[in-house]
Amino acid sequence: MAKIIRRAVLGGVAVAALVGSSLAAWAEDAKLTVAYFLADSMLPALYAQEKGYFTEAGLDAEFIAVQGGPAVVSAVAAGEADVGYAAPVPPINGRLNGVPVKMFLQLSQEVAPDKTYTxxxxxxxxxxxxxxxxxxxxxxxxxxxxxxxxxxxxxxxxxxxxxxxxxxxxxxxxxxxxxxxxxxxxxxxxxxxxxxxxxxxxxxxxxxxxxGTLADLSTPLMNDALFASEDWLAANGETAIKLAQVMDRARKELLADRTALEGAAVQFMELTPEAAKSFSLPIVNESMVITAADVQRILDAMVKTGMHPGPLDGAEFVSELKY
Amino acid sequence: MIPGIAVLAEKFRVPICIALVLGVWQIVFVLGVVNEKYFPSIPTIAVAFGQMLTDGSVIAAWATTFLRALIGLIGAALLGVALAIVSDLSPILSRGIRYVSDVLQPIPPAAFVPMAVFMLGLGSKLYAFVIILVTVWPPYLNGVAALAGVGPVQLNTGRMFGLTNWGLLWRVKLPAALPEIFTGIRYAATISLIAVIVSEMLAGRDGIGFMIFKKAFAMRTPEVFGLMFLVAINGVLLNGLVNLLRRGLTGWHMRMMERSE
Amino acid sequence: MTRQTRIALWGLLVPLAILALWQVAAMLQRTPLFPGPGKVALAIWANYPVILRELGITLLRAVVGFGLAAVTMIPLGIFLGRVRVIGRVLEPLMDMLATLPPPAIIPLVMLFAGTGDGAKVVIIAYAAAVPLLMNTYEASHSIHPMLSRVARSLHLSRFETMRLIDLPSSLPMIATGARLAIASSLLVSVTSEMLLATNGIGTFLQRSQETFKIDAGLAGIAFISLAGIIVNAGVFRLEKNWLFWHYRDQRPAE
CATH class of the missing domain: 3.40.190.10 (Periplasmic binding protein-like II)
Incomplete structure (x- = not known):
């Protein structure tokens, strides 16, 4: 008898724990880990995190600063981060060497004559x-x-x-x-x-x-990208869209409010207040949508200059995201 | 030399050494060998460091780094001594471990980190792996050499007292080997700090190494050097801890050595 | 088969077991970023001419750096160990300089020595100096008191004591220090090439990793290991030959 009671009690505890934890999981925000290489165009994301915009959108976001683009790709490939932010070449190189990542947003661009950042x-x-x-x-x-x-x-x-x-x-x-x-x-x-x-x-x-990154900058050239593994993108389309919407909101705010922008530059990039006065976000396109054609320009340049034997197809590197 | 001065100098040796470093730095600065922008003066560095201290960020980073190094060192020292003991007991395992140490020892942590990130991520496992991998060898090598080097007189004396192999190891060999093992641990202490900071610089998200990296990218040179001085002082702290432990464990050896003076 | 060869062969099981574990782990992971020993072997075959050429540059720098450290640090260590006041007072200085990681001092060294061979040799010498100085200092400062009394009763001068008593009796420990220093010369030679990348195996490693050719990178690492093993074996030989009296005294019981 005692055995049965003990079992019943244990069983009850187990069921309660299960129900409790699944309830908790249901109430919890979707987890989103972003590995990034600190650069100007990441400011809106860090600003949004500080302001709590991600939480408002139901995202439990965490940002991990990593040194250099290849390290960001490593973090995403290792499953340490869901989303990575880097210049486009590291994810391209990663994919060429068997890391199944695709770019889904671009944050900054360069265009001649005056909006160049390299x-x-x-x-x-x-x-x-x-x-x-x-x-x-x-x-x-x-x-x-x-x-x-x-x-x-x-x-x-x-x-x-x-x-x-x-x-x-x-x-x-x-x-x-x-x-x-x-x-x-x-x-x-x-x-x-x-x-x-x-x-x-x-x-x-x-x-x-x-x-300017390329000699020909008559039209805007993507300068960086958010990317993730194919599996993650397939399973978390909604999270990706929420991420884009929050980024969009923060970008618009910072572009409109000079004081907030300088404050963010001092806080997150540790610029001196004087240096922050001449700081501006490297944004040409208002939209963050990335297309195969955007990536194709970079791929063509890589092939032309001998960084890769080619041929390369831009569509393979992109997972277009509408938000 | 007058003994009084010698005693005094020894008592204040840490401040003396710090003053020496700062003095040489300032002299190089005054000579103007390199642009002030890249090589700031000591007062500038001090002011920058003071500001970092007041906002508290540096203390948190320092604690993170120091704790990581300390935990790594303890793990590596225990593992190293254990490996040395195993090697002393079994010639076959000794040879096997030696093969592995020969292969792994020449590989720099900077080369390990990018590889290890794939297997272990960016968290504490990465640090544990990198630190132990590079820190374990000095205590191990010194341990093997010291255990093998225990004199026959001591061993035979032990045997005469009827000690078993284990007893011999525990009561004769290990105590005799401790001073040399501690030299290994002391060297390991410095490597473990270096390994932590290198890992933080290459794949970090917090700690002093990451802070140095971040300040460098914000072009805050005085802060970068301020943090470097902090790293240097870390070495003194960690060694102080190791020395305290050594005094506790091998005090007899030190007393014996001091008696000769 | 002698006992020695039997031990050597059975001992091989330890590294073989580790290789097998690695292969299994790699097969479970199935990503090109975590290649197993098989893939690395292929990469070695594909890259060995380049690797050997770059490794040569790296080794040359390591040798020069170590040599520089050895000729300056061993005498300094004995001196500091002997003249105890100075040694004790400067101990924290050694600790301070020893803890600075090469990546942190590289920007500083670059200011004075540039990005070329000079800078790398300085950094290597700096890294090799630490174990040499520490072990020499430690050895000559913990010399058995009886030896000092012998020196005194023979009326040796301070310099003679250092040369005839301190140096030989510190040699076994200096040799341990030298072994560590040689390892760290090679290690830092590679690291400095990764951070001030011009040429050498470190630059090859960095390029491999930054372009996600992890198998090629590991192939490079394998060659660094091999170089380390050969160098170590050489050092061990020398140690046995030069310090035969030490080893003889240690093992009369067997």
Missing amino acids: WLVASGASGIKDLAGVKGKKIGFNANGGLCELMWRDHLATVGLTMDDVETVVLPFPEQEAALEQGNLDATCTINPFHASMGGNANLGAVEIAT
Whole structure:
């Protein structure tokens, strides 16, 4: 008898625990983990998280900062994060090497003549005046297989040079200015706030030799992407749409409110308040929708400059998301 | 040298060393070898560091890093000594472990981290794996060498007292080997801090390593160097802890050595 | 079969078991980002000419860096161990310098030594200096008191004591330090190439990882291991030959 009672009690406890936990799970927000490489266009997401917009939309979001695009892809591939944010080249390279990720939103773009956010800068002492002058010199970029490598390759191609005509040094962005000034680099690929800092450095005598990731920027070019594994996208379409809607809301707010934008830049990017005054979001397209054609331009440039033998089809890398 | 000064110098050796480092730094700064933008003066660094202290972020980051290093070190030291003991008992396992250590030891943590992320994610498992993998070898190597190096006189004396193999290991070999094992642990302490910070810099989301990375990307050079000094002081702290433990465990050895003076 | 070879063969089971576990884990994961030993073997076959060339550069830097550290740190360690006041006072300084991770000091070293071979050699020497200095210092400072008394009764000068008593009696421990230092020279040589990437096996590793060629990266790692094993075996040989008196004294009972 005692045995039966004990069983009944244990059974009851088990059932209660099961019901309780499933109720709790039902009431819980959908989990969303985002791994990102800290860059300007991620600000709206961090701002939205701070403001509680994700919770309002029923998302339990967590943001993990990771160093560099390839690390973001690793985090997504390992299932450590649902969604990744990086420049487009790392997820493209990931997919080419068997990581089944697809890009579903783009956050920032570049377009000629004034909305460009990447620069090739030479030091005054190097004597480089233009792209052709780079031949035989020491050039820097932040990572292999990234946007900066593509930028160098594409711009060098316009003057008939390849990576074999230069000496390359892979060096993180923060160390490049000192390396330029001291002659350890002759030219480098940089972004803000480092570009602005170089421009204000009289000792460096910076010469801008090119701007924009690709030489041809007559139409807007995607500069980054949110991506996830195919499985996740197939199973979490609704979560992805909610993410897009929250991002959209935060982007609009920050674009409209200069004070909030500067505040966010100081808080999340740790810019000094002075540096934040010249900060702006690298947004050209209001919409974050990404199409196969957007990716195709980058793929074509990669094939043209020898980063990949090709041929590559943009549609394979994109999962278009309407929000 | 006058003994009084020597005693005094020893008593205040930590401040003396810190002053020495800061002094040399400031001299290099005053000489103006490199642009101030990349090599700020000590007062500038101090002010920047003070600001980080007041907002509390640095203390949380420091605690995270130090705790990680400490836990990693304890794990690695225990594992290393255990491996050394196993090696001392079984020649076959000894050879087997030596093969593995030979293969793994030359691999830098910076090369491990990107691989390990796929298997272990970005959390505490990653740190445990990386730290133990690079930290376990000094206590292990020193342990094996020290256990094998216990003199025949000591061993025979032990046998004469009728100690079994286990007793011999526990009561003669291990105590005799402890001083050398602690040299290994002390070296391991520094590697474990390095491994934590490297992991945090390469795949981190918090801790001092990640903070250094983040400040560098915000071009806050004085803060970056402030954090570097903090890392240096961490080394002194961790070694202080190891030394305390050593004094407790191998005090007899130190007293014996000091008596000669 | 002698006892020694039998032990060596049975011992191989330990690494083989680990390889088997790795292969099973890789087969369970089934992602190209977690290749098993089989895939890595193929990658070794495909990449070995490049890897060997880059490894040569890496080893050369490691040798120069270690040499620099050895000629400066061993004498310094003995000196600090002997002149105890200075040694004790400077102990925290050694701890401080020892804990700075190479990735953190690289930006600083770059300011003074650039991005080329010079900078990497400096960083390698710095890393190798730590175990050399610590072990030498520790060894000469814990020399058996009887030896000091012998020196005193022979009326040796301070310098003679360091050369004739301290150096030989510290050698076994210095050798342990050297072994650690050689390992960390190779290790930091690779790391410095990953962070100031121009050429060398570290740059190869970084490029492999950043372009998701994990199997090629692991192939590179395998060669680093191999280089480490060969170097270590060499060091072990030398140690046995030079320190035969130490090993002889240790094992008369068997």
